[in-house]
Amino acid sequence: MKFTVDRAVLLKALAHVQSVVERRNTIPILANVLLEATKDGTLRLTATDMEIAIVEEVVGAAVAQPGKTTAPAATLYEIVRKLPEAAKVELQHPGGDAPLALRAGRFATSLVVLPVEDFPSMTEGKLPTVFSLKAGTLRALIDRTRFAISTEETRYYLNGIYLHAGESDGTPVLRAVATDGHRLARVEEPLPDGAKGMPGVIVPRKTVAELRKLADEAQDEIEIRLSDTKIQFRFGAVALTSKLIDGTFPEYERVIPRGNDKVLRVDKKAFEDAVNRVAAISTERSRPVKLSLDRNHLLLSAASPDQGQAQEELDGEVVRYENGPLEIGFQARYLTDITGLIEGEVEFRFADGSAPTLVQDVAKTDALYVLMPMRV
Structure with missing residues (x-):
């Protein structure tokens, strides 16, 4: 694999994906980002902690040799962040256990890689419910509910935002609800096309935080795909996939x-x-x-x-x-x-x-x- 890309473009993508990576984990590969370069000039970066996966595609890379490898996410991000703003970054990996070579101007370094085969895939599986929300609408749903998400791990089913379809005065609505037992927030929006019959899902607290950061950069609509075990948010070149909390949200209407x-x-x-x-x-x-x-x-x-x-x-x-x-x-x-x-x-x-x-x-x-x- 060998490609060259603008430092600013690579930095933006790395900032997104490295945020998902857990700094402390017992599985070494989870500290790495998967880099894939294709012959059509697309660079794909993937990171996961096995609960969340983020994939971002970067177009405009000059790909001399297609291929893929992994690299330590936090280290690669820090190196690219400290390069000169106008730098062109060249990444080259000959394959196997050889290190990943990075060059920018007169700067050069090499990074230890881990086998691509060890990198887990979290984006497989069908997500039958598909609908879209305006970016501003999704940001408002999050901002007006996430303060009430519980941080008490024993009540894990409260550690997220409950997203489901409901009715308000006979009108179908999409509801976002969060509670920690001391306070409750419920926000409604008109039910989007495609959301009728969706399963009620609990989006985990970490996913909510990552999504909110990414949504700041979204201008148009965000596509939401979900099943009863996973949810995916797609906009622009970014896809954020997350497992859902496996639990039953309480009957909040009673309170x-x-x-x-x-x-x-x-x-x-x-x-x-x-x-x-x-x-x-x-x-x-x-x-x-x-x-x-x-x-x-x-x-x-x-x-x-x-x-x-x-x-x-x-x-x-x-x-x-x-x-x-x-x-x-x-x-x-x-x-x-x-x-x-x-x-x-x-x-x-x-x-x-x-x-x-x-x-x-x-x-x-x-x-x-x-x-x-x-x-x-």
Whole structure:
């Protein structure tokens, strides 16, 4: 194998694929990237950790000799990253156990390779459900749900985003749901063509993170292919394939409150700023903030046995609340995670001080959030 390619083109592709590679693994080949050069000038890079696989095709390489080999992904990326910006990178591998030679200008190095036959394939198998989403739509689905993904490994079935088809007021929708047991996020989009009858799938947390990074560079539509065990996202020259979490997502509709009749509407920025100021009194990770409500009045307060206490009042200029007195507490970070996703006015719907609370953007009802209260 021998080819030459622009440093910038190779670097971009390596940045994508090496991100998937696990730095610490017990299987040496998984630290490598598979490089394939074809006679039509296509360079294909593949990396996998056996849970996720990413394949990226680079066009425009000058291929003198087609072939394939493997190379240490992180090392190759670091070398290419430190080359001069306008460099032309030549990679040559004669085959067998010989090292991979890299040259750029007066710089030369060689890298130990591992057998191509040892490199696992994760992209095989049928993916019968096929539909597309606009890149911006997919980014929004991820951004408005992933904060609620659980990191508790014992509840592995909560370690991802649950993607499935549903109905909203008789209209078919695609739903993305995440929960960690303390909060829940549910976002809806019109059901795309081809998604009807899709299996409900749980996309793992790491896949969500990698997909979100890649989706930043996608401009048009992202094609989604899935079965009940795998999902693949394709756009441009990139294909990201992932195993799905083998588990049953809980019946989340049961925890979405339906009868909460005490409604607070508050300006997002005023509320968010007040929460941050009041919560600063405590260094605890789970800093609780108490909301004390009365007619068109909101008092936020927090206390720390070591630091003291703080409070801030918001009144009728930014607060609308027509019900009787209510006191309820929430973890400060949980509040700001949600309000950070809301653009204008925030609506809270309460039942009482100990029941789940429903939170929505007044202007955009395609997303809803559920928060469990804390004792304060």
